[in-house]
Amino acid sequence: MQNAVLAKVPYGEEGCAEQHDSDLTAVIIDDCRPDLSLQRFALQANGRFKEIVEFNSPVRALEAFATKSLAADLILVDFRMPWMTGPEFILAYERLAASYKPTPHIVLLSAMPGAELKAYEINSRLLLAVCPKPVSLDTIETIVGKIQPDQ
Template sequence: MTTPFKTCLLIDDNYIDNFITRRVLESSNFAEKIIVRQSPMEAIESLRDGSVDPDVIFLDIRMPLMSGFEFLQEYDGLEIAKKGIKIYMLSSSLDPTDMKQSSDNKHITQFIHKPLTVKALEEICQ
């Protein structure tokens, strides 16, 4: 796979999930640069101050202090939200409410079940 994206932001509080997802992203040459934020609040700050300028974001739902959906509410108020960044909800949730809320959110491109796979990345890049 050629590198379709310049910068990928991964937002997930789970170290192991981040490790696995990062390895899949790296082995697939998905992005030139992969940035990980274990806190949605840190991610918002990075987006707000311009230190991170992603083409694509992988976002977990269930995180302490701020959920993925709460992140999206904050994100919606940022200038960068107008850039058309692809956001993929990457979650182990099987809750139909989460999937419905993801599909109804204007910023979410697709809901993807963890773990992220090479096949899922290939589908994204088609």
């Protein structure tokens, strides 16, 4: 199942928090299955997402976005992956998403030490935050609090 959509998780799956009046969709892009599971759990626990879509390849995620068969309010993307890095994904996605409404927010996740990560300059109008892995429930709550639907 390499390089494929791993899962689409609609709201209502067991383990979700109470439902909010929201139509938010999240996309998780990470080549590490345990990290994908942890990120999905944190988003489900937040309760504000009607759908969570997972990819283990940034290339496949870009293909889905390019066909406009997928739209997202929030994209969580890993920094280090085979095929392309998180920053490379962000640049490629920006070229695709110039006319997308709503404009998605991207969060770059990294297990790199903070000092090493600061060496990278990532200039993107879509980049909402750079956060350490593993992602916590508090981190997701803070991120989601910054998202305004139809922005």
